[in-house]
Amino acid sequence: MADGAAEAPPRETMTARGRRALYRARRRLRRSAVDYFRGDASDWFAFGALFLLVPLITVVTLMVPIWCPPTALVLPLLAGALLLRPSSLVLLYAAAASALAVEAALLGPYHLGPGRVTPGSVLVMGAVGAGGLLVAQLRSRVGVPWRGGGTMLFDLRERLKVQSQIPALPPGWHAEMALRPAGGQSFSGDFLVAARTGDGSRMLEAVLADVSGKGMDAGSRALLLSGAFGGLLGSLPPHDFLPAANGYLLRQEWDEGFASAVHLVLDLDTGEYELLSAGHLPGMQRCMGKGHWETKEAEGPLLGIFEGAKFTGLRGRLERGDVLMLCTDGMVEAPGRDLSEGMDRLMGEADRLIGSPFVGTAWRLIETVAKDLNDDRALLLIWRE
Structure with a gap:
């Protein structure tokens, strides 16, 4: 009993430390998100969210292509054009292009269903990407983020x-x-x-x-x-x-x-x-x-x-x-x-x-x-x- 009683405080100390670390992490994450949407921080928060969205859309496309066609990848591209800097946007474009290639390879060239990757899908993605990059470059040149420019x-x-x-x-x-x-x-x-x-x-x-x-x-x-x-x-x-x-x-x-x-x-x-x-x-x-x-x-x-x-x-x-x-x-x-x-x-x-x-x-x-x-x-x- 004495040994058990002696071991209790370290366990409580470790629990308290874990809670404090979790609290600090949550505060740091929330502060980063708030600063970003105020235009005062880097765009890693938005980039991470959109980057994770790309494979999620790819999986849904492969599972239920009738509800999520390959062109659904334009959604993170459009959001990225408004939220990201040009350098981060290029990385997101690379992830979307890779996802489109994976969809085309797994579905196969003879797939005739709604999830088929067609030349039209590629053209739509390319047009949206070019327009989004132009918007991002204009925002970067002006130096005013979209979320603060209108305000x-x-x-x-x-x-x-x-x-x-x-x-x-x-x-x-x-x-x-x-x-x-x-x-x-x-x-x-x-x-x-x-x-x-x-x-x-x-x-x-x-x-x-x-x-x-x-x-x-x-x-x-x-x-x-x-x-x-x-x-x-x-x-x-x-x-x-x-x-x-x-x-x-x-x-x-x-x-x-x-x-x-x-x-x-x-x-x-x-x-x-x-x-x-x-x-x-x-x-x-x-x-x-x-x-x-x-x-x-x-x-x-x-x-x-x-x-x-x-x-x-x-x-x-x-x-x-x-x-x-x-x-x-x-x-x-x-x-x-x-x-x-x-x-x-x-x-x-x-x-x-x-x-x-x-x-x-x-x-x-x-x-x-x-x-x-x-x-x-x-x-x-x-x-x-």
Whole structure:
């Protein structure tokens, strides 16, 4: 009994050590899997899983070929194109090719059942493999894993949306922004940055910009510029903003690197404002007292064209009931139509919608005036009660 009692602690110690080792292994495996799907680790975890899947599919094909044909091997190839690096993907392709050769050898050349390996099966596997390797090489060149690339783009898009939101305004003021990219894409070459500045945040500064080009090409530049413009806005005196933005674009040395922009500086206490333009469309103000629209055109060249460009501001005042409208050329530009005609139509439709609830007016204007235009469209409305 004494000897038996003396031997018990070592057995308990060995059991505890085994449990701790198993726990550490499980934690390491789980951490590796989590890090992989975050894009922070190597692809050995996914490669091992897909590599083991290849012989499993081969066995099932040999046993029940009617439910699992030889072309089922494209499944791990497709998954590998999304999950693996090119070097690992080539090894997986080699395993799949070997499995296909085993299936052809075991079934025999005269097998006429559903599991027969035909030249068509080989061609399908080769086409999927070539396409998958191309996708993997593109991902490797960009340096963004598929599992994180979509998340990153989504995050960038949401950050752009947040940055384009107009800050809360004091009672008596309403503002609305609507943005619709060309072709139904998620990214646009038009963007807005806005902030409350000045003593007591009594000033509203908003910059509506239109980057040259369309779609993703313009959208990628707009993402960069919106971040830069957002950092400049409120950090510089209003008259220094457009010169600083112009210098920033010139330093980028883009082949198609110009942009138009309009900078609004609005005093929320008095309603006085100043528009500074860089080759942008005129602003449009509906004067409640006069019952008609007026165009407000400031002078200044496009951003990214000339060094030392000068921008002359235009002052105005929003009385109670007045509406100020700023837009990009996608709202008024159409083949065979002059910009002035498009602006007249936009102001006419806005005049018709002013009597309706203000919320949603910007979106309704886009739907009415520029729904089918293949261009980025952006519209900013500011109304003083």
